[in-house]
Amino acid sequence: MTDTSQTPLVQLKDISISFGGIRAVDHVSLDLYPGEVVGLLGHNGAGKSTLIKILSGAYQKDGGEIWIEGKKVDITSPRDARDYNIETIYQTLALADNLDAASNLFLGRELVTATGFVDDAKMESETAKIMARLNPNFRKLKEPVSALSGGQRQSVAIARAVYFNAKILIMDEPTAALGVHETQMVADLIQELKKQGLGIFLISHDTREMLELCDRVSVMKNGKLVGTERVEDVTEDDILSMIIMGKKPDKAA
Amino acid sequence: MIARFIRETELDTRLLGMLGALAIIWIGFHLYGQIVNGFGAFLTPRNLWNLSVQTASIGIMATGMVLVIITRHIDLSVGSMLGFCAIIMGVVQVNILPQFLGLGHPMIWVIAVIVGILCGSFIGAFHGALIAYGKIPAFIVTLGGLLVWRGAAFLVARGETISPVDPTFALMGGGPYGAIGATGSWIVGLLGCAAVLGLIVMGRRKRKIFHIAQRPIWAESFLALVGCGAVIGAVLLVNAYPWPRGIVRRYAEAEGITVPEGGLFISHGFAIPVLILVGVAIFMTILMSRTRFGRYVYAIGGNPEAAELAGINTRWMTVKIFALMGALTGLSAVVASARLGSATNALGTLDELYVIAAAVIGGTSLAGGVGTIYGAILGALVMQSLQTGMVLIGFDAAIQQVVVGSVLVLAVYLDILYRRKSK
Numbered sequence: 228m229t230d231t232s233q234t235p236l237v238q239l240k241d242i243s244i245s246f247g248g249i250r251a252v253d254h255v256s257l258d259l260y261p262g263e264v265v266g267l268l269g270h271n272g273a274g275k276s277t278l279i280k281i282l283s284g285a286y287q288k289d290g291g292e293i294w295i296e297g298k299k300v301d302i303t304s305p306r307d308a309r310d311y312n313i314e315t316i317y318q319t320l321a322l323a324d325n326l327d328a329a330s331n332l333f334l335g336r337e338l339v340t341a342t343g344f345v346d347d348a349k350m351e352s353e354t355a356k357i358m359a360r361l362n363p364n365f366r367k368l369k370e371p372v373s374a375l376s377g378g379q380r381q382s383v384a385i386a387r388a389v390y391f392n393a394k395i396l397i398m399d400e401p402t403a404a405l406g407v408h409e410t411q412m413v414a415d416l417i418q419e420l421k422k423q424g425l426g427i428f429l430i431s432h433d434t435r436e437m438l439e440l441c442d443r444v445s446v447m448k449n450g451k452l453v454g455t456e457r458v459e460d461v462t463e464d465d466i467l468s469m470i471i472m473g474k475k476p477d478k479a480a
Numbered sequence: 481m482i483a484r485f486i487r488e489t490e491l492d493t494r495l496l497g498m499l500g501a502l503a504i505i506w507i508g509f510h511l512y513g514q515i516v517n518g519f520g521a522f523l524t525p526r527n528l529w530n531l532s533v534q535t536a537s538i539g540i541m542a543t544g545m546v547l548v549i550i551t552r553h554i555d556l557s558v559g560s561m562l563g564f565c566a567i568i569m570g571v572v573q574v575n576i577l578p579q580f581l582g583l584g585h586p587m588i589w590v591i592a593v594i595v596g597i598l599c600g601s602f603i604g605a606f607h608g609a610l611i612a613y614g615k616i617p618a619f620i621v622t623l624g625g626l627l628v629w630r631g632a633a634f635l636v637a638r639g640e641t642i643s644p645v646d647p648t649f650a651l652m653g654g655g656p657y658g659a660i661g662a663t664g665s666w667i668v669g670l671l672g673c674a675a676v677l678g679l680i681v682m683g684r685r686k687r688k689i690f691h692i693a694q695r696p697i698w699a700e701s702f703l704a705l706v707g708c709g710a711v712i713g714a715v716l717l718v719n720a721y722p723w724p725r726g727i728v729r730r731y732a733e734a735e736g737i738t739v740p741e742g743g744l745f746i747s748h749g750f751a752i753p754v755l756i757l758v759g760v761a762i763f764m765t766i767l768m769s770r771t772r773f774g775r776y777v778y779a780i781g782g783n784p785e786a787a788e789l790a791g792i793n794t795r796w797m798t799v800k801i802f803a804l805m806g807a808l809t810g811l812s813a814v815v816a817s818a819r820l821g822s823a824t825n826a827l828g829t830l831d832e833l834y835v836i837a838a839a840v841i842g843g844t845s846l847a848g849g850v851g852t853i854y855g856a857i858l859g860a861l862v863m864q865s866l867q868t869g870m871v872l873i874g875f876d877a878a879i880q881q882v883v884v885g886s887v888l889v890l891a892v893y894l895d896i897l898y899r900r901k902s903k
Binding site for chain 1: 686689690692766770771772775776778779781782783785786787788789790791792793849850
């Protein structure tokens with residue numbers, strides 16, 4: 228499935244970060260190829276979200292290197308990450324509740340008119356267009372996002388990543404707050420984006436869902452990488468034992 | 481019936497509530513004066529004109545405080561900063577510039593104003609930097625500032641009052657000469673009416689593009705009528721307040737006009753500080769609703785983490801917001817010291833509380849993310865109306881404090897009830 232002869236979209240090499248003496252991420256290396264979904268699994272506090280936040284610019288790594296499309300890069304802020312077409316959908320959604328969908332979608336990247344004022348008309352119509360594609364039931368364009376349901380809020384967060392032509396998409400528990408129908412919507416979307424050649428890092432607790440959506444899964448425990456496996460090579464039980472025991476499945480057996 | 485009216489005109493019920501409160505305060509004080517003192521002094525051109533001038537200084541600062549409070553900060557130092565900026569401007573225009581330019585040089589007031597605004601901006605930016613980069617809570621930084629700048633204002637002038645200010649500078653404080661007269665006021669009034677109509681027409685056009693349902697024509701006409709009526713009413717009001725007789729006599733002598741038997745009626749017209757406030761209000765409203773800066777202020781207030789993750793430099797924004805607050809405080813210092821005709825280190829004492837109260841009464845939420853410029857100005861008008869009204873009917877200072885403090889708490893409580901209901 229994944230063509231490993233290509234240049235990886237992302238290579239995380241030997242990444243480490245500590246918070247007050249605790250190694251949250253301990254020498255972890257991962258890579259991601261175009262059109263591939265790599266799942267990150269592990270207990271709460273295993274370091275998945277922390278690792279991903281280093282890539283999205285929210286945290287600064289203490290050691291290691293980040294390579295994007297074969298070039299070593301320096302990501303020191305969320306803005307840097309966006310410049311490398313890395314978009315992140317956070318577990319906490321990262322929406323400003325008091326602003327409407329369009330303002331949130333374009334937050335930090337507002338469209339402006341020739342005179343330098345924000346172009347609400349343009350942003351509104353662009354939002355209407357992309358929401359029509361992602362979530363046709365979405366109507367509340369003018370209301371603050373605090374008035375939206377979990378699924379609608381999630382669509383806004385996803386629309387933000389899709390609209391700006393992400394090459395690398397990070398999804399931190401994208402379906403945690405969603406109902407069955409909306410979860411399916413996200414799954415469909417992931418397949419579509421994959422076809423377009425995006426690389427996706429997916430974080431989730433749902434092992435079965437991960438085996439369906441991902442090409443490879445990486446398991447972390449206590450900040451360390453337990454291992455990375457192709458999904459066709461492992462069973463759900465293997466993954467669970469990696470998560471719980473922190474051991475790779477015994478291939479010889 | 482009323483519900484339908486409000487729905488069709490899409491009037492902000494909060495705004496209506498505040499206007500209602502204002503009307504009650506105004507009529508209440510007038511009637512009280514009429515019944516108890518035998519003379520209703522509140523609803524007179526003279527008092528309302530003075531009220532508009534007194535509101536200017538607090539109103540200008542309140543527009544900046546809205547941004548500070550929206551982003552979940554507070555600025556307790558504005559009153560002291562005002563005093564400090566006023567003293568600096570006083571020293572510049574009375575002690576320094578006349579030595580180099582000569583007394584009464586036309587550039588003196590310009591330089592003094594620029595120095596005052598820069599002085600406020602730098603202090604504000606400094607506070608902002610301590611808050612954003614030093615991670616010291618705004619409450620502490622500006623509480624320190626409250627003491628530091630009041631003390632510094634004393635040290636700069638060794639506690640002396642600096643006067644008189646430059647005569648052109650003094651015009652920005654109002655007074656008979658610091659107002660634009662009847663003709664000027666009509667021009668401003670007509671521009672105001674044109675703006676009201678222009679906004680309504682533009683609003684309709686925009687709704688058409690967006691495919692949003694239009695207001696019915698009767699509602700639009702009603703809004704146009706009320707808007708223009710308010711503007712023209714204000715013009716008639718300020719033009720109905722004549723110059724005092726002594727000033728007229730001096731003016732007539734200077735200009736070589738003979739004063740007729742019944743006296744000469746020269747209108748004040750809009751006071752310059754009020755026009756400054758209007759200008760600030762327009763500028764700040766555009767800034768908050770039409771620019772990235774304004775959008776980021778609301779975003780930071782709504783969810784600071786999300787704003788940061790969206791690539792907004794929230795720390796630099798904090799510096800800019802406090803610098804803007806400082807610049808507006810500098811401008812208020814111009815108005816306040818021009819009105820007094822001198823600069824004293826006590827100028828602006830307790831202003832921080834009135835400014836914060838104005839912003840909060842005007843609907844700015846201390847939880848962050850919510851607030852409007854027009855609300856803050858209306859809040860300032862409410863605060864000042866209470867203050868002026870109690871002076872007029874002869875309440876002493878102690879009662880004034882009790883009333884103003886109680887009204888602040890009551891207003892915020894009503895606001896909380898309103899928000900809970902509208903949720």
